[in-house]
Amino acid sequence: WNRVLVALIGVPLLLFIYAGESFFRINLYGLPMLIFTNLVISMGTYEFYKMVKISGKEVYDKFGIIVAIIIPNLVYLSNRSSYLEQKLIAVVLIVATIFMLTYRVFRNQIKGTLEKVSFTLLGIVYVSVFFSQIINLYFLGMIFPLILQVLVWVSDTSAGIVGVAIGRKFFKNGFTEISPKKSVEGALGSIIFTGLAFVLIVVLYIERINGTTIGEIFLSFITGAIISVVAQIGDLIESLFKRECGVKDSGTILMGHGGILDRFDSMILVLPFVTMVLYFFRLYVSYQYGI
Secondary structure: HHHHHHHHHHHHHHHHHHHHHHHHOOOOOOOHHHHHHHHHHHHHHHHHHHHHHHHHOOHHHHEEEEEEEEHHHHHHHHHHHHOOOOOOHHHHHHHHHHHHHHHHOOOOOOOOOHHHHHHHHHHHHHHHHHHHHHHHHHHHHHHHHHHHHHHHHHHHHHHHHHHHHHOOOOOOOOOOOOOOOHHHHHHHHHHHHHHHHHHHHHHHHHHOOOOHHHHHHHHHHHHHHHHHHHHHHHHHHHHHHHHHOOOOOOOOOOOOOOOOOHHHHHHHHHHHHHHHHHHHHHHHHHHHHOO
16 A cells, blocks of 8 residues: 555656646746755665665765755756856865865875765765756756656566566576566566657657658667666666665665665666767767757
């Protein structure tokens, strides 16, 4: 019942955050997305540092969470104002690193310096810098985060269904060390169904405008398949962290669904990947056509 309750509340809430402003034609200046991103990042960073500490390693958790929360707000303000640039994220990371190293020097501490500083920075980059890209995509087009979330849901669900149905029947070796339940069959099924899901989205959306060509359908399938591959790698990365830290779930806040990182592990990698692809595509177009 806990899982059902979380789903009944969480899914409509996520849909409102992703598409509420567009669907209801209201201008909330992207604040629901900002609040949501801050909550995911603050709790996700907390979970990451908690896992690290459970494994017996040390980390500057409070400092890391503060720095992590600064980043999505910088991304938001840079999209709302012409006076701020996202290059400031690099400045924040540099200042945070210098601060931690200087602190160690003045405390005259040697043992654990590499461990504390590196794990603190990893938490900031992995959770905050990566997931903050959802704000960039939201301001680029409100539909982007929603489509990516739907594709990630399709990828995760289809991987589970196919894995349960025919997992390990054709390919005996999966990702047994990182995630014993994952199978090659499930991964391949996820790639196929996510590709088909994106084809359906593109056909339903573009068909209303000017129809779709065979080339667009093929490209849509390939795009969806790539998103599935990235999503599954994101899932496996979080599983890798959990296995090394010796925990089953990153947290318990979502009652039966695990922690924040357990729910958004795929999105954490998909978001920066798509942002990066769009950035380089824009650079290519600018170079090719002088725009």
